[in-house]
Amino acid sequence: MIGLGYANVAGFLSYGFEPRRSFSCPREGGGGSPVVKKKPKISSVLGDLPVLKRHGLSDGTVTDLCLDSRRVTPGAIFFALPGIRTDGCFYIEEAIDRGAVAIVAETPQRPNPKVAFFQVEDARLAMAQVARKFFQRPDEDVAVHSITGTNGKTTVSYLARFLLQETGIRTGMVGTIEYDLGERTVPSFRTTPEAIELYGMMAQMKASGCTDVVVESSSHGIDQKRMFGLHSRTATFLNLTQDHLDYHGSLEEYFQVKCRLFNGDNGQVPETVILNLDDPKGKVLQDIVEGKSRLITFGEDPEAMIRAEEVEMSPEGSTMKIIWPEGSAKVRSPLVGRYNVSNVLAAISIAYARGREMLHVLPQVARFPGVPGRMEKIVAGQDFPVLVDYAHTDDALRNALQMLRGVTKGNLYVVFGCGGDRDRSKRPAMTRAALDYADHVWATADNPRKEDLGQIFSDMAQAVSGEDPISFVEDRRRAISLALDKAGEGDCVLIAGKGHESFQEYGDTVLPFDDRLVAAELLQIKRVRHDSGETT
Numbered sequence: 001m002i003g004l005g006y007a008n009v010a011g012f013l014s015y016g017f018e019p020r021r022s023f024s025c026p027r028e029g030g031g032g033s034p035v036v037k038k039k040p041k042i043s044s045v046l047g048d049l050p051v052l053k054r055h056g057l058s059d060g061t062v063t064d065l066c067l068d069s070r071r072v073t074p075g076a077i078f079f080a081l082p083g084i085r086t087d088g089c090f091y092i093e094e095a096i097d098r099g100a101v102a103i104v105a106e107t108p109q110r111p112n113p114k115v116a117f118f119q120v121e122d123a124r125l126a127m128a129q130v131a132r133k134f135f136q137r138p139d140e141d142v143a144v145h146s147i148t149g150t151n152g153k154t155t156v157s158y159l160a161r162f163l164l165q166e167t168g169i170r171t172g173m174v175g176t177i178e179y180d181l182g183e184r185t186v187p188s189f190r191t192t193p194e195a196i197e198l199y200g201m202m203a204q205m206k207a208s209g210c211t212d213v214v215v216e217s218s219s220h221g222i223d224q225k226r227m228f229g230l231h232s233r234t235a236t237f238l239n240l241t242q243d244h245l246d247y248h249g250s251l252e253e254y255f256q257v258k259c260r261l262f263n264g265d266n267g268q269v270p271e272t273v274i275l276n277l278d279d280p281k282g283k284v285l286q287d288i289v290e291g292k293s294r295l296i297t298f299g300e301d302p303e304a305m306i307r308a309e310e311v312e313m314s315p316e317g318s319t320m321k322i323i324w325p326e327g328s329a330k331v332r333s334p335l336v337g338r339y340n341v342s343n344v345l346a347a348i349s350i351a352y353a354r355g356r357e358m359l360h361v362l363p364q365v366a367r368f369p370g371v372p373g374r375m376e377k378i379v380a381g382q383d384f385p386v387l388v389d390y391a392h393t394d395d396a397l398r399n400a401l402q403m404l405r406g407v408t409k410g411n412l413y414v415v416f417g418c419g420g421d422r423d424r425s426k427r428p429a430m431t432r433a434a435l436d437y438a439d440h441v442w443a444t445a446d447n448p449r450k451e452d453l454g455q456i457f458s459d460m461a462q463a464v465s466g467e468d469p470i471s472f473v474e475d476r477r478r479a480i481s482l483a484l485d486k487a488g489e490g491d492c493v494l495i496a497g498k499g500h501e502s503f504q505e506y507g508d509t510v511l512p513f514d515d516r517l518v519a520a521e522l523l524q525i526k527r528v529r530h531d532s533g534e535t536t
Contacts, residue, residue, distance in 0.1 A: 039061045039063050041060070042057070042058050042060050042102050043058050045130055045133060046077070046102060046104070046116070046130060049104075050120065051119060052119045053108060053117075054116070055111045056102075056114075057101070057102075057113075057115060057116045060101035060102070062075060062076070062102070062134065064077070065077050065127075066079070066196070067081055067088065067127065067194060067196060069094040069095040069098065070094075070098075072095045072099060073099060074099030075101055076098075077100065077101065077102045077104060078096075078102070079105075079196075080092050080103060080104065080105035080106075081123050081124060081127070082106060082123065088105065088123075089105050092105070096115055100115055101115060101116065102118065103115055103118070104120060104127070105117070106119065107119070122225070125228055127195050127196065127225075128227070128228035129228070129229060131195040131196045131198070132195070132229050132230075135203040136203065138199060139202055140231055141206050142202060142205060142210055142212060142213050143211060143213070143233035143234075144212075144213055144231060144234075145160060145213065145233060145350050145354075146232040146234070146235045146236065146270070147215065147216055147236045147238065148216075148218070148235070148236070148238065148258055149258075149276075150238075150240055150393060150395070150396075151238065151339070151391075151393060151399075152239065152342065152343045153191070153216040153217075153218075154176045154177060154374065156238060156347050156350075157173055157214045157216050159347035159365075160346075160347040161173050161214050162369075163347055163351045163365070164212055164214075164350075164354065164356070167351065167356045167357070167361055167364070169211055169212050170182065170212070171210060171212040171213060171214060172201070174188075174192070174198065174216065175188060175214070176191045176216055177373070179201055180205075181204045182205045182207075182209060182210040183204075191218040191221065192215070192216060192217055192222075192226050195226050198226060212233075212354070214350075215230075217261055219258060222257050222258065222261055223257045227261075227266060228267045229266075229267035229268060231268050232261070232270040233270070233354070234270060234350055234353045235261050235262055235272070235274070235293075236349070237258065237261075237276060237279075237282055238342070238343075238346055239281070239342070239395075240254065240255055241393055241395035241396075258281075262285055262288065262289050263288055264292070269289075269292050269293055271294060272296060273292075273294070273295055274297075274349045275295070275296070276345075276346065277298065277299040277301035277304045278299035282297070282299070298342075298346060298348070299342065300342075304345075305324065305325060305349075306322065306349050306352060307322075307323050308344075309323060311338070311341055313337075313338060313406070315336065316334065316336070317333050317335055317336055318332075318333050318335070318336075318338075319333070320333070320344075322348065322358075322362060324358055327358065327359070329358070329359065329362050331344070331362050331365050332366040333368070334368060334370065335370070335375075336375050336407075337375065337400065338399070338402075338403060339399040344365060348365070371500075372499070372500040373499030373515075374389060374499060374500075375400070378523065380519075380523035380527065381524075381527050383489040384410070384491045384492060385492045385493070386484070386492075386493045386523065387404070388494075388498075388499060388519065389495070389499055390496075390499025390501075391499075392446075392497045394429035394430045397414075397416065397430055397433045397496055398436070400496065401414060401433065401437035401438060402437055404494060405437045407492075408492040410488070410490030410491040411487070411490075411491045412437060412438050412491070412492050412494070413438060413442075413483045413486060413492070413493045413494070414440075414441050414483075414493075414494045414495075415442045415483050415495045415496065416430070416442075416443065416444070416446065417446030417456070417476065417497055418431075418446060418456055418497075419446050419447045419448075419449070420449035420450065420451030420505075421449040422449075427459040427462075428460065428463035429463070431460040431461070432463040435463065435464070438494075439469060440469040440470070440486065441469060441470040442471050442473050442480075443460055443470055443471070443472045443479075444475070444478075446497045447498075447501075447503075447505040449505045449506070450507050450508075476513065476518075477513075477518055477522075480495055480518055480522060484523060495515045498513075498515050501514070501515075502517075
């Protein structure tokens with residue numbers, strides 16, 4: 001078991017929001033924002049905020065913004081946000097004791113001579129507006145490229161950043177795996193961070209010389225107004241498949257949240273909208289944004305502005321002819337799988353929208369080093385491929401296995417699980433996708449969180465018939481070991497669902513677990529035992 005610090009991570013890894021389990025933006029040193037040199041007064045930061053009621057002091061100096069009472073430092077504004085498990089208002093007194101100079105909340109509070117109080121209708125909206133102002137609107141000084149979609153956000157973000165940087169644009173990144181702040185890179189703790197963190201990071205990127213930033217825009221981030229008011233130079237829609245229905249309720253509600261990034265309901269209309277015409281919802285969005293923004297479309301659809309033709313797939317990647325309004329060229333991509341053709345087109349479209357010369361951009365695609373935990377190969381001397389991938393929806397899993405089925409001469413084996421406290425309706429669909437393509441499936445734990453693993457397995461088993469080749473194994477390490485034991489020359493093993501993640505969540509505890517390290521270790525042990533004549 002890991003210590004208390006890691007256990008605390010469980011809160012912000014869960015859905016929704018828990019004020020005492022969120023983190024401020026990465027900072028150098030102690031309290032206060034390192035990128036706001038001239039500290040403003042309360043009146044200049046909160047003075048034009050629409051309020052229901054206000055009382056108390058109004059001329060104090062603001063040094064920081066916080067939504068976690070434990071991280072409040074003298075001079076901070078504390079946002080007491082309502083949450084699923086608790087309410088930030090419970091911690092107002094703690095924030096005041098730690099030196100907060102102002103409180104923003106949705107419920108009325110008793111006057112306190114130590115602080116200014118602002119009652120607002122929507123505390124999240126207020127926090128986004130104040131954060132953008134406090135950090136001096138960094139999104140107006142860097143070109144923001146927002147990317148949304150059920151699958152592919154991370155791959156497109158990495159590739160877009162790579163292409164922009166290779167063509168001379170220093171580019172930061174906010175995403176699922178890491179936050180690239182320009183001068184330093186830190187591990188990600190949430191795909192789309194809270195508004196304070198997001199605008200704070202952009203201010204750091206600007207200070208370090210970045211002129212662009214790619215932002216993975218999750219549906220939760222959009223719905224919870226973490227990105228509200230963000231000025232996007234480009235906003236890209238990749239696709240929409242079933243996911244997060246436990247949060248959004250229906251696929252249509254899920255789509256409507258995504259639409260906010262494009263139609264102005266997120267506070268601003270993007271300068272350029274980039275849409276995937278191969279996805280039906282991309283064409284729906286095309287009608288919605290027509291005339292509001294510059295429009296660039298991509299796909300294999302013959303009507304796409306930037307499209308791929310003559311696509312040829314191989315175990316090493318793909319080649320394709322890319323056509324854009326001013327020309328065409330052959331492109332080689334190291335990314336495996338037909339779905340990655342769409343990801344390549346999306347990243348190219350972002351570079352095109354940014355005004356980069358396509359004949360300079362396209363050759364760089366072949367040099368892309370890939371993305372951690374996305375079809376990542378594990379090599380430890382074995383005579384069969386072992387791949388780790390983040391595929392955690394039925395569509396992503398089906399695409400991955402369909403691609404591997406086409407390049408695997410022998411048997412295809414898959415290890416995967418379904419997350420606890422998440423959309424139960426997608427569990428049978430994911431299981432069916434695995435069974436449709438794999439020769440044997442090991443269903444196992446994948447962040448059970450506070451849900452009973454037996455219940456998760458029961459939901460998955462709804463898609464299983466009597467003869468289906470599936471084993472339910474509670475211990476993920478054991479499941480991976482069994483799959484590796486069964487594989488031989490010509491076979492292929494896919495370990496899906498966690499990708500780059502380095503932990504497993506059980507209840508309120510986070511334990512270290514990295515599919516890549518576990519697979520490499522098991523392969524090494526098996527090779528040593530094989531060489532010594534031992535049985536595994």
